[in-house]
Amino acid sequence: MLNPGPERHVMSTDLLDEVASVAAQKKAMQEGGCKFLPHGCRLFSIPQGWESNMIRRDKGVSTCETMLELEAAVQDAGVKVLFIPVDALMTDEDIEKICQRNGVTKTLFKEVNEA
Amino acid sequence: MKKDKVHLLDKKIKDLTAKDLEKLEKPLGTSDRPFPMWGTQRIEHNGRADLEQVLSVISDDTYPMKVYSDRPYKEVIALSYCDMPVPSMLPLFFDGLERRKPESTNRTQMMIGDPGAGKSFLGALQGRLRTDRPIEVLDCGGKNMRELLFEMVLDFGSGDALPKSIDKRLQAGTLEPLSMGLLKQLPAEAVSLDKDGHVKSVDWNWLKTAGGDEVEKSFEVLKKISKTEGLDNAGGNALGMNSQYGPLIRKFMAGEELVLDEYNKSREGTDDNLQTIWQFFIGELKECTVENPLKNKDATSGPSEFTFRREDMKAGFFITLTGNKNEDGITTRSLNKSVYSRLSPQTLPDPDIIDWQHRICQMMTGLPVSTLYTAFREQADKDPEAFGDWLMWLRETKAEVEGTPIPELQQTLLSNWKNVVNSSEKLARFYDRWAEMTDADKITANGNADLIEEVDEEYTKKEGIDFRKIKQHLEEAIPIRPRIQKEDAPRAFNTKAWDKMPKLSEPVPENVSLNFGTRLTEFLERMVYEKTAAVGKHNLYSKLQKSMQEFALRDITLQEGARSRQRSVEEDLNISAFNDRDLHKQANMARKVFCDYLRQVNPEIKATDEEIITPKAFYDTLKYVAEKDTAPKNEIFVANRDPESIYHGKPLVEAVIKDIAVYTAQNLDELDFTLDDLVGHDDFIASLALPTVGAKNLSAVWEQNIRLIEPSEPANDTAAAPDGTGVPSAGGSIPSYDESLLVAENRSDKKIATTSVQVLYKDADGERPVSIHIVRNEARNKTLVVSEKAPSKLLSAFKEAGIMHVDRNDPNAETKVEAALTELTRGMAPSINARLVDAFKYRNNINVEHLQGKAPQLAELLVDKKVDMMFPKYVIRKKSAGM
Numbered sequence: 001m002l003n004p005g006p007e008r009h010v011m012s013t014d015l016l017d018e019v020a021s022v023a024a025q026k027k028a029m030q031e032g033g034c035k036f037l038p039h040g041c042r043l044f045s046i047p048q049g050w051e052s053n054m055i056r057r058d059k060g061v062s063t064c065e066t067m068l069e070l071e072a073a074v075q076d077a078g079v080k081v082l083f084i085p086v087d088a089l090m091t092d093e094d095i096e097k098i099c100q101r102n103g104v105t106k107t108l109f110k111e112v113n114e115a
Numbered sequence: 116m117k118k119d120k121v122h123l124l125d126k127k128i129k130d131l132t133a134k135d136l137e138k139l140e141k142p143l144g145t146s147d148r149p150f151p152m153w154g155t156q157r158i159e160h161n162g163r164a165d166l167e168q169v170l171s172v173i174s175d176d177t178y179p180m181k182v183y184s185d186r187p188y189k190e191v192i193a194l195s196y197c198d199m200p201v202p203s204m205l206p207l208f209f210d211g212l213e214r215r216k217p218e219s220t221n222r223t224q225m226m227i228g229d230p231g232a233g234k235s236f237l238g239a240l241q242g243r244l245r246t247d248r249p250i251e252v253l254d255c256g257g258k259n260m261r262e263l264l265f266e267m268v269l270d271f272g273s274g275d276a277l278p279k280s281i282d283k284r285l286q287a288g289t290l291e292p293l294s295m296g297l298l299k300q301l302p303a304e305a306v307s308l309d310k311d312g313h314v315k316s317v318d319w320n321w322l323k324t325a326g327g328d329e330v331e332k333s334f335e336v337l338k339k340i341s342k343t344e345g346l347d348n349a350g351g352n353a354l355g356m357n358s359q360y361g362p363l364i365r366k367f368m369a370g371e372e373l374v375l376d377e378y379n380k381s382r383e384g385t386d387d388n389l390q391t392i393w394q395f396f397i398g399e400l401k402e403c404t405v406e407n408p409l410k411n412k413d414a415t416s417g418p419s420e421f422t423f424r425r426e427d428m429k430a431g432f433f434i435t436l437t438g439n440k441n442e443d444g445i446t447t448r449s450l451n452k453s454v455y456s457r458l459s460p461q462t463l464p465d466p467d468i469i470d471w472q473h474r475i476c477q478m479m480t481g482l483p484v485s486t487l488y489t490a491f492r493e494q495a496d497k498d499p500e501a502f503g504d505w506l507m508w509l510r511e512t513k514a515e516v517e518g519t520p521i522p523e524l525q526q527t528l529l530s531n532w533k534n535v536v537n538s539s540e541k542l543a544r545f546y547d548r549w550a551e552m553t554d555a556d557k558i559t560a561n562g563n564a565d566l567i568e569e570v571d572e573e574y575t576k577k578e579g580i581d582f583r584k585i586k587q588h589l590e591e592a593i594p595i596r597p598r599i600q601k602e603d604a605p606r607a608f609n610t611k612a613w614d615k616m617p618k619l620s621e622p623v624p625e626n627v628s629l630n631f632g633t634r635l636t637e638f639l640e641r642m643v644y645e646k647t648a649a650v651g652k653h654n655l656y657s658k659l660q661k662s663m664q665e666f667a668l669r670d671i672t673l674q675e676g677a678r679s680r681q682r683s684v685e686e687d688l689n690i691s692a693f694n695d696r697d698l699h700k701q702a703n704m705a706r707k708v709f710c711d712y713l714r715q716v717n718p719e720i721k722a723t724d725e726e727i728i729t730p731k732a733f734y735d736t737l738k739y740v741a742e743k744d745t746a747p748k749n750e751i752f753v754a755n756r757d758p759e760s761i762y763h764g765k766p767l768v769e770a771v772i773k774d775i776a777v778y779t780a781q782n783l784d785e786l787d788f789t790l791d792d793l794v795g796h797d798d799f800i801a802s803l804a805l806p807t808v809g810a811k812n813l814s815a816v817w818e819q820n821i822r823l824i825e826p827s828e829p830a831n832d833t834a835a836a837p838d839g840t841g842v843p844s845a846g847g848s849i850p851s852y853d854e855s856l857l858v859a860e861n862r863s864d865k866k867i868a869t870t871s872v873q874v875l876y877k878d879a880d881g882e883r884p885v886s887i888h889i890v891r892n893e894a895r896n897k898t899l900v901v902s903e904k905a906p907s908k909l910l911s912a913f914k915e916a917g918i919m920h921v922d923r924n925d926p927n928a929e930t931k932v933e934a935a936l937t938e939l940t941r942g943m944a945p946s947i948n949a950r951l952v953d954a955f956k957y958r959n960n961i962n963v964e965h966l967q968g969k970a971p972q973l974a975e976l977l978v979d980k981k982v983d984m985m986f987p988k989y990v991i992r993k994k995s996a997g998m
Contacts, residue, residue, distance in 0.1 A: 022520060025519055026523065029523065030627050031594065031595070035590055036586045038236065040198055065286065066286070067316050067317070067318055068275060075249050077249075080517055080518030089285055090307070091309070091316065093307060094307050094318065100235075100254075103238070103239025103249055103250030103252050103372075104247075105243065105517055106517075107517055
């Protein structure tokens with residue numbers, strides 16, 4: 001008979017993070033503002049807190065602190081979701097400009113400080 | 116080992132095998148996958164045929180449209196249907212696909228149109244359909260077009276070490292003040308400032324290829340910064356200038372697409388030497404060599420020349436050029452005749468209503484529901500469910516491609532796709548009208564000559580309506596924000612202890628779709644006012660207001676007559692999850708509300724929803740409720756709290772309203788029920804929060820017996836008989852047209868009603884019957900319920916059910932009731948308030964001391980604890996326990 005070890009019962013941390021990230025993304029999409037950017041890109045605001053931490057921790061999400069990082073992530077076909085921390089070196093206009101010149105559809109979450 | 120993705124589009128066309136072509140070819144517009152298409156056709160009307168533009172489909176198995184794509188078929192389909200260009204641009208889309216075929220020698224497409232029409236979107240879309248790699252969109256505004264071939268660039272060395280070091284210091288706040296000042300000397304397009312005027316970011320990638328002059332200036336500035344920061348000595352922080360192949364050559368070599376945006380905004384005279392290149396790209400030449408004029412300039416290195424050869428053309432290469440239609444001769448110029456003759460630009464038509472509607476739907480749901488409906492109307496009407504499932508599949512597949520979930524609002528709107536089609540058409544017509552009225556060039560020709568004093572070219576530039584404005588309006592309407600209170604609403608606040616954080620009531624989350632229509636239409640109303648009347652354009656305001664009414668944006672009951680049968684945009688887009696037609700979904704929602712309620716009122720219950728009651732049992736209960744005709748006998752269903760019977764699958768119990776008026780009329784001295792038989796306040800309130808059950812109960816609480824107890828004059832009727840007959844009702848001497856009575860019976864053509872019932876309430880003062888007052892607007896499915904404090908777990912569900920519940924003990928109760936009444940009677944004649952008070956008086960005794968000599972308003976009466984019921988209507992549990 002198979003002896004189910006603990007690993008059979010415990011969800012992996014990565015998977016948990018991924019599930020939490022999707023929940024956080026859904027919450028941001030529902031509650032945060034959405035900005036329609038060029039080429040079908042969308043920018044959602046996400047308040048600083050557990051939701052933004054969950055998205056940042058998701059290995060499938062690329063965190064972009066600078067415009068160089070943002071453009072590299074936008075140009076990476078393997079990256080679909082991008083996270084922009086609250087203290088990133090870029091304005092909303094910068095984000096729009098980068099989306100405009102790279103004709104590709106990405107979903108961006110921008111951390112905002114609501115305090 | 117991970118295998119690198121093979122991109123067949125990177126292959127030279129001459130090297131593509133039949134197998135490669137088969138892999139690349141993705142048909143679009145076949146008999147079982149028709150694709151919408153806009154075109155000119157001869158249409159017959161009464162024996163006469165005229166040419167008209169129509170939306171039809173391409174469905175040809177032999178000659179379908181073809182997308183040559185490295186993407187899987189499923190992705191091509193989802194993207195081409197979801198991101199479909201607006202109908203009037205579909206012929207250009209079709210043409211673009213034709214020119215991208217491997218056998219096509221013309222590898223260019225030029226489009227001229229208004230700003231915001233979606234030209235660069237269309238160019239990039241065709242590229243996106245073919246590959247998941249980004250499509251470079253180059254803004255040609257003010258640029259030297261010679262640099263499309265060879266360009267002078269800043270060379271930061273491998274890994275962009277210098278920019279990264281500067282970014283790092285910028286972020287840490289350790290950049291020297293001198294360097295900060297120097298950064299501001301870089302071209303304005305490369306530097307963003309924060310609200311305090313400090314440098315926030317530098318667009319290094321733009322700077323690298325900013326153009327010869329800018330590159331040279333930036334090079335000097337960066338040299339100084341590098342030195343100031345001591346980065347010039349650090350290894351890897353190289354800084355130089357170099358000449359390299361420009362984007363045209365790079366894309367040709369890589370076999371990729373390029374969009375040259377705003378081509379006619381480029382620097383005048385700089386595209387003269389591109390003529391032979393265009394001849395090569397449109398297939399007139401087989402070969403063309405260009406020399407690098409930058410070679411050896413200022414000791415830079417780089418390629419000396421490049422030869423374009425037809426045989427080197429790769430399948431993925433394509434150039435889209437876009438241009439602005441309005442040539443002002445300053446920023447936007449007329450192109451050389453030879454450019455027009457070679458590139459044969461296609462001019463985009465002005466957007467039609469169908470185009471506005473298409474874009475509105477795309478922004479609201481993620482796909483152009485209206486265009487798909489128009490193209491497949493017959494099938495959609497025949498089997499709306501299958502059509503809805505297909506729409507959802509398209510959106511889900513697009514979400515899969517994008518790697519994110521579908522926003523909840525889009526999901527809800529897609530589930531209610533008919534509402535989206537209806538409302539988007541009205542919105543489109545309104546926007547079309549708004550665009551006509553704000554276009555200075557056309558107002559004299561389109562019947563708006565009276566606006567000539569108010570709408571000039573400057574106003575058109577600033578406030579003219581285009582697709583971008585719609586985008587901004589929808590962006591504003593999607594999130595839930597705090598709403599400004601009515602100016603005359605009573606307000607009170609605690610003046611003490613402002614140094615402490617405020618006490619907030621328990622949050623009551625709202626489904627984003629529940630009031631989406633209200634948010635959108637209120638925002639539009641505000642915009643119309645702020646952009647017109649608020650800036651002195653009263654005539655324009657008045658015309659736009661009329662258009663808002665004509666296209667039924669707001670949900671108002673017409674004052675001058677019966678309510679229009681036309682559903683408003685607001686009504687269509689305010690979508691409650693409770694309105695889902697699927698009873699299984701309703702049962703799931705009802706079960707959740709019920710279980711949450713049960714756990715809150717019985718804290719000892721720790722069981723999960725599944726342990727409390729199965730979805731099947733709740734579905735069966737709801738089915739029974741839905742099918743039972745309860746209104747004629749005042750029968751209702753309330754929450755069951757008996758664990759035993761709940762366990763046996765009975766979450767509700769049956770109840771009935773027993774009216775003391777009937778006992779009085781029949782001279783019965785004794786009641787056949789006691790206080791113990793009364794339904795509990797919370798159980799009754801909870802029933803209103805359950806989908807299906809709440810609606811059923813709200814149809815069964817209205818007056819049926821007043822005519823028995825009011826044989827004399829009506830309470831206060833001043834209304835004339837609508838039919839002029841003055842025929843009294845059969846039940847007594849009250850005229851059948853007594854508006855107050857009709858309001859009490861929920862039979863008024865104004866669709867507003869009020870009544871009261873009594874239930875059992877228990878608190879520190881003991882057990883006693885208490886009144887629950889109900890005011891309902893049947894047409895808008897909105898209800899005000901005033902009673903004791905309701906369990907907090909019900910509050911979210913109340914919102915979904917369209918119920919505004921007010922706790923009469925709340926210090927702000929009257930303000931809240933007043934706000935709710937304003938909402939319920941919006942658009943009705945002011946006299947409706949008096950009718951509601953009269954209707955209320957049929958059952959409630961307002962002859963109490965503190966109201967003597969006053970003419971209290973309904974809001975005051977509804978929250979007054981001293982106002983008691985005459986001839987109460989008790990909600991009594993039926994003798995048999997569950998259902």
